Amino acid sequence: MKTFVFDIGETLVRDDRYWGSWADWLGTPRHTLSALVGAVTAQGLDNSEALKLVKPDIDIPAEYAAREAAGRGEYLDETDLYEDVRPALAKLRELGMRVVVAGNQTVRAGELLRALDLPADLVVTSGEWGCAKPSAEFFARVLDAAGAPARKTVYVGDHPANDTFPAAEAGLRTAHIRRGPWGHLWANDSQVHAKADWLIGSLAELAEIAREEE
Structure with a gap:
């Protein structure tokens, strides 16, 4: 090699922080979003589909930008x-x-x-x-x-x-x-x-x- x-x-x-921060932003329990991520994964879907289950009309890029603007964006x-x-x-x-x-x-x-x-x-x-x-x-x-x-x-x-x-x-x-x-x-x-x-x-x-x- x-x-x-x-x-x-x-x-x-x-990915704990990533999904936890999305749950907090969308106002849903962290366990709920985590379970939904698991569900869409098992169905072979992209994990972003979990966000759409919580908020069907979500515009993910717009929400991402709003999080960044609010000081609640990505962090590692x-x-x-x-x-x-x-x-x-x-x-x-x-x-x-x-x-x-x-x-x-x-x-x-x-x-x-x-x-x-x-x-x-x-x-x-x-x-x-x-x-x-x-x-x-x-x-x-x-x-x-x-x-x-x-x-x-x-x-x-x-x-x-x-x-x-x-x-x-x-x-x-x-x-x-x-x-x-x-x-x-x-x-x-x-x-x-x-x-x-x-x-x-x-x-x-x-x-x-x-x-x-x-």
Whole structure:
């Protein structure tokens, strides 16, 4: 292996704050919105559909802008990271791997992530690239950023439809992490087992993968 590329939400960063802040903004209990996110996920729908169930006439970009204007917009700090993130990424770099963070997030999220000074060579989001997963364009950009052949690049993510399947289609190696609602829901799915090169429960397992695949 030469490069490890990481999804962001529920791979590196917990989504608790994100959905909690939306629930507070819309005036609905956090548990209600969390349950709705799980429901639309199980139906194979985009998780933004949960917001539409709470507020059917919602204009999500307008609401997002209103939140930012009210000082209640996106925010990330160290507590949003899963505990294994810094040590796992740092270990991969010690082993000589290139580490890239690239996921479906806003431009603002990219700024916030870079401010955390993660042990990564590049941190970029779909909002900054102008294309998003699961598009082929996004994974072409991933390969450009990886600086390595597809078979020497591992994409790590929790969501089969956005991470594992399209990354494999693009020729990358894939690691499905059992983390967050999507990672747990599909961890035992036969298609995930067929497509993913590795099934992991922690980012700490990636160092051994890097060693074995040298």
